Amino acid sequence: MAKTLDKDKEKYMVQYGEPVGMIAAQSVGEPGTQMILRSFHLAGIESTISTSGLPRIVELVDAKKKPATPVTYIYLNKSISKSFDKADEMQKKINEVVMSNITRRTIENFTKGTIRFLFNRQELELEGLSPKQVATRLEKHLEVDAKAEDEKSVTVHMHTKNLKLIRATTVKILKSVISGIEGAGKVMIRKDEKTDEFYLVAAGSNMEGIINVDGIDKSRITTNDIFSVYRLFGVEAARNALAMELKKTLDEQKISVNQRHLYLISDAMTASGTPKGVGRHGLSGEKNSVFARAAYEETVKHLIHAAAYGEVDPMKGVTENILVGKQIPIGTGSVRLTIKKEDMAKIKSKKD
C-alpha cells in the first residue's frame, strides 16, 4: 500500500504557492460557530470538568501561560500500576493539600498571640491527615511554633503581639501546602478499564514537580498545559502537545479537521523557539510589515514606531500588497513569467 501511495503521491500533493496558512486558519475558524454547548451526552460519570470547545481553542491558540483547567495524567510504573493500594499511596503523595482546604475556621487571638486553626474533620480524614502531622509539617516548613492540642485543631504560638505579623502569618499558613506537591492540584485515581491499570489525574500542571516522584512512569505522563510541556521537554514536544490538544478539542465537538492544518498552526506558533500566541502580542504583532501590523490592530502605534525608527516595509506579505493594490505574492500571484527579448522576437516573427 505504501508503495502505491508513493507512486501516486504526486497526484495528492500540495502545489507550489498553495496558501496553506489561510486554509488552515479557515479550517479551524469556520467550524468555530458550529461548536456547541457541552451537552449532557458527553458528561460521563467519571469525566473531569475541563474547558472545552471554543474557549479551549482560543486558550490554546493564544498560548496562554496557564490553562483555565490544568490537568495532568500520571501513569504509574508497570510494576505497581495494577494495585489500588499502591495507586492510593501515590495519590496521597502527590495530592496537593493546602491548609485552607482543610481549615474550617481560624481564630486569631491577638492578646495571647496565638492562631488556632479548626479543621474540617471530614476533609482531614479524606486526605488521610492528622492534626499532629499538620503541626509537624508547619513547624518544619514555615518554622512556626505549631502544636496539635486536640483532635480537631492546631494552634500556632506566635510569641509576639504584633498584629500585622500575626495576620500575615495566618494568611501565609492558610496558603501553605500541607502535603503533596505544590501545584499538583487535587489528584484522583482512575482505572483504565482496558488495561486494568490505575492511573492518576491531577487538576494541576506542575509536571516538573510531579515527574520526580518515585514510581511514576515518566514516559507516559501527559498534561494539557503546553507551557509545562515546553519547559520540561522543549519546543518540539510543545508543538506536538499543542497539535494534540487542538485535535482533542475538535474531536470532542465532532468537528473533523485534518491534522496537517493543526500541525501548521502549531508549527507557526512554535517556529521561533518558544510557544507564541497568534494575536497581537504573538505572531501577528511580530510581522515584518508595518502595514500588515497597522491593518491588524493598534494601527497608530505601529505607524508611529515605523516613522520614528525609519522602518522598512518589504512588501512581501498579503495585507500590505492588498493595501497598495498590488497582486498578492501567494498562489497564482507568486508566479512570475519572464521571457527573453530574443524569444519574444521569435514569437512575433512566427505570427507574421
Next chain:
Amino acid sequence: MKTEVIDYIKFGVVNPDQIKKLSVAKLSVPDTYNEDGYPIEDGLLDQKLGVIDPGLICKTCGARAKTCPGHFGHIELVRPVIHSEFSKIVYMILQSTCRNCHRLMLSDEHLKNFGSNLGIAAVAAAAEEEEQGEGQKSSMLKKLKNIRKCERCGTVKGKLKFSAPTYFYIDEYKLKPDEIRDQLLKVSNDDLAVLGMDGKVSRPEWLILSYLLVPPVNVRPSITLESGERSEDDLTHKLVDIMRINQRLEQNLNAGAPQIIIDDLWELLQYHVTTYFNNETSSLPPARHRSGRALKTLTQRLKGKEGRFRYNLSGKRVNYSARTVISVDPNVNIDEVGVPQEIAEKLTVPFYVTEWNIEKAKELLQRSQYPIVINIISKDGKRKRIIDANREEILKSVTAGDILERQLMNGDIVLFNRQPSLHRVSIMSHKVKVLSGKTFRMNYCVTPPYNADFDGDEMNLHVPQTLEARSEAKYLMSPEFQIFSPRDGEVIIANNEDGITGMYLLTRDGTYLTKSEVSYLLSLAGIYDMPKPSKGGLYSGKDVFSMILPKDLDFEMKTGAGPFVVKKGRMIEGTLNKDTYGRGRNPLMTKIGEDFGPQELKRFIFVSSKVADAYVTLAGTTVGVKEYKTDEKLEQERSRLLNETFERCTQLIRDYKARKLEALMGYTLRESLERMIIAELNLVREKANVFLAKYEHEDNNAFQMAQAGSRGSILNIEQMTMFLGQQATLSGGRIKRGYYSNRVLPHIVPNDIKPGARGFVSTCYYSGLAPIDLFMHAVGSRSSEVYKALLTARSGYLYRRLSNALQDYCIDEDYSVRDANNNIIQTIYGGDAINPINVQLSKISAKKSD
C-alpha cells in the same frame, strides 16, 4: 502615464525642510470662506490647496475639481509644540542622553556589553538583527534609564519625569518644547543608531513641531447642506482652532504680554495640536464640535474597523458587481448561476479586440438589442459610451487593441459570494445563465458551502475583468473543483434534505416503478435508455439509480443498515442515505471523484438531484401530526421508563441521606450524587431512543427521514412523542437556584434535587408541556440562545486572529512552508506534503491497490 511597481516602503518623519518644500502656501488666516462664499486667500480652504467645488480652478496646478490631486499647505507655529504621538520616543531619547555632553550616557566599554566589542556601530547592527537585538536593546534602555551619572562627562543626570501626553520635567522644572528641541538637536546620528533610530529619516528634533503640515482640501472636503449652508470637515475645524490660538499667541508675544499668559496660550496651542493628531489622547478632554460630538481627527480616521486601514484599504468597494436575493432552481446546474436579465444588461465583460476576432467585435458592435456593447475603451484608455449616433463611426475606427465592454451573456464566468465569507468556498465561480425574474437562481446542492438558504438571503456577484482572472476563476474556483473540502477532504457539495429522502425512497428494497415513471425520471436526467425490467414489467428503483451512476463503477461499503454494493455501474445491494449520498464523509462520491474525475462527479450530483427531486414528488412524503402522535404502547413505555428512572433517582437520594451512597473516586459525596443522577437522566434518554428506533416503522415519515439522514433524528421524535429530557444551562450542570431558598420556582420544595425540580422535562411536545416543564424548557432555550450569541462573536475574533497570523504562509518549490520573509515554518508541509483536500481520495486509491 508611467507606472512602476512598489518594491518597498521606507517610513520616516517629515522634517521642516520637507514641509516647506511640500507646502504651496503659508496659511495665516484662521477662517474658511468670506461672506460671498468664496475661499479666503491664505485661509484653510485657499484655492492653492486644491479645489473640490466644480467650476473652480486650482491656483497651483490649474486643474479642476476631480482632476486636481490637492496640495499641502503649512502653518508656522510661533512657539514649537511636541508631537504628542511621539512623546514616548522623545522621553526615551532624553532619558538616554546626557544634558551636558549630549552623548549616550553609557561609556563605550559598557555599550560593548550590549553588542559586540566593536562599539557603537556594532550595537546598532545588532539592534537591526531583530531577535537578539531587541532583547539587548531593551536591557540597554533599562540600564540607560537607571543610570545616575553620565559615564562620559560625569554630569549628574537629574530626575527626568514624563507626564503623558506632552509634559516633561527635570528636577521638577517643566521643560519647554524649545528647550527639549535644543537638547535633541545635539544628539549625534551615531548615538541615535544605537537606540535603533535612523537619523537620516527621523531626527528627534523633528518631533518638536514648528511647522505644521496642512492637508489638501481633498482630504477634508466641506459639504454643502441642502439649506445651502456649508459644513466643514472636523479636520478643518481643528486647524482653525490651531490657527486662532497661534495668532493670539503671536499677538501677545508682540505686545509683550506677561509670561504666564504666554505659557497658558502655549499650552493651549499644544492641546489643539495634540487633539488634532489624536482626539482620544488619554488624560486630555476630547475636543468637541459645537453640537457636543467629539471631533474625528487624524488618528480616528485611521483606527479600527471603520478606519482607513480596515475599511478602505484592506477592503475596497468594487465595480462590476451585483447583489440580489437568491432563490432555488433545480434546473440550474451546480456550476451555473441564474442571473436576472436586468442585471445581465447592466454588468459588462471586456472583449479584447485582436486582429483575429475583429469580425466578431464588429458583429457585436452592430447589435442594438440585448447582448450589446456598452462602452469602448480605446488604446489611450479613454472610455466612450456607444449610442446609436456614434455607432457607425466607432464601427469604422475599431482596431485591435481596443476593449469593448459588452453585456453579460450566457456562459460568462462570474464569481458568486455569500457573506460571511468564512472559508474559500464562500466564493466560487459560476457560469452565467440569464433568466427572467429578479433573483439570482442557484442549485440547492451548492447551498452548503455558501451556508445559504432561501429565506431572503442575498448574494453578491462579481465579473472578473481580465483574461487571467477569468481563467483562474474557471479552472480553480468552479464548484466541481470544490466538491471536496480542503479542511478534511469530505464532500461539501451534495444533495441534501428532501433530495436524500428521495434517493432513499427510490433505492430502498421493494421500490418498483412503471415504465412511464422510469422514462419520466430518466428523461429528466437526460438519459434516453431504459434499464432492464426486473419483475412483471416493473423496474426496480436501484436499477433506475444505476442508470445515472458512472458506467464502470465498482464500489462496496458497509453501512449501518447493511452492505452497499455497486458492480460494473449497477447498484446491487443497499439503500442510499446520508452516508452514501449526502455531505460529509461520503465514500461513494469520493470514489466517483477519484475514479472518474470532478466533471463526472458534478454530473452525478446534478443529474441525481433531479431524479431524486422528481421521485420524492412522485412518491410523496410529508411530516404531520400523525408522525408525532403517541399511542397507548408508547405512552406505557414512556411512563415505565420515567417511573423507573425517577425511582432510581429517589433511591440514590435516599442512599445519600442514609449515608449509604458510595462516593465516586475523587468526588465528594454530594458531587457523586449529582453526577449519578445526571447519568441516570442521560440513560433514560438513550433508552427511549433505543426503544423508538425499534418501535417506529418505515411508514412514519419522520422516522423515515431520520433513517435516510435527510432531516431530524430519533431524538427529535423522542422529544415530540415521549419527553424532552434534561434541560442544560450555560454552566453545564442541571438548572438550579433562580428563586429564593435554593429552588427554581416557588412551586418546588426548597432543596429538592429530584429530576423534575432541577430541569428534567418529562412531558413531550405532542402532549404539551406542563407549566413547570415549560418554564424549565424556556430556561434551557434562553441559555443556549445567549451562549450562541457569545460564541459567534468570539469565534469571529478567533478567525480574524488566525487568518491574520497565518495568511502569508504558502508552499515553496521544495514543499516547505514559508512566511512572507521566506522563513521556514515547516520543512515539508504536514510532514508528507499531502494536500488535505485529497486525504479521502487517497484512501480510495490506497484501498484499490490492496
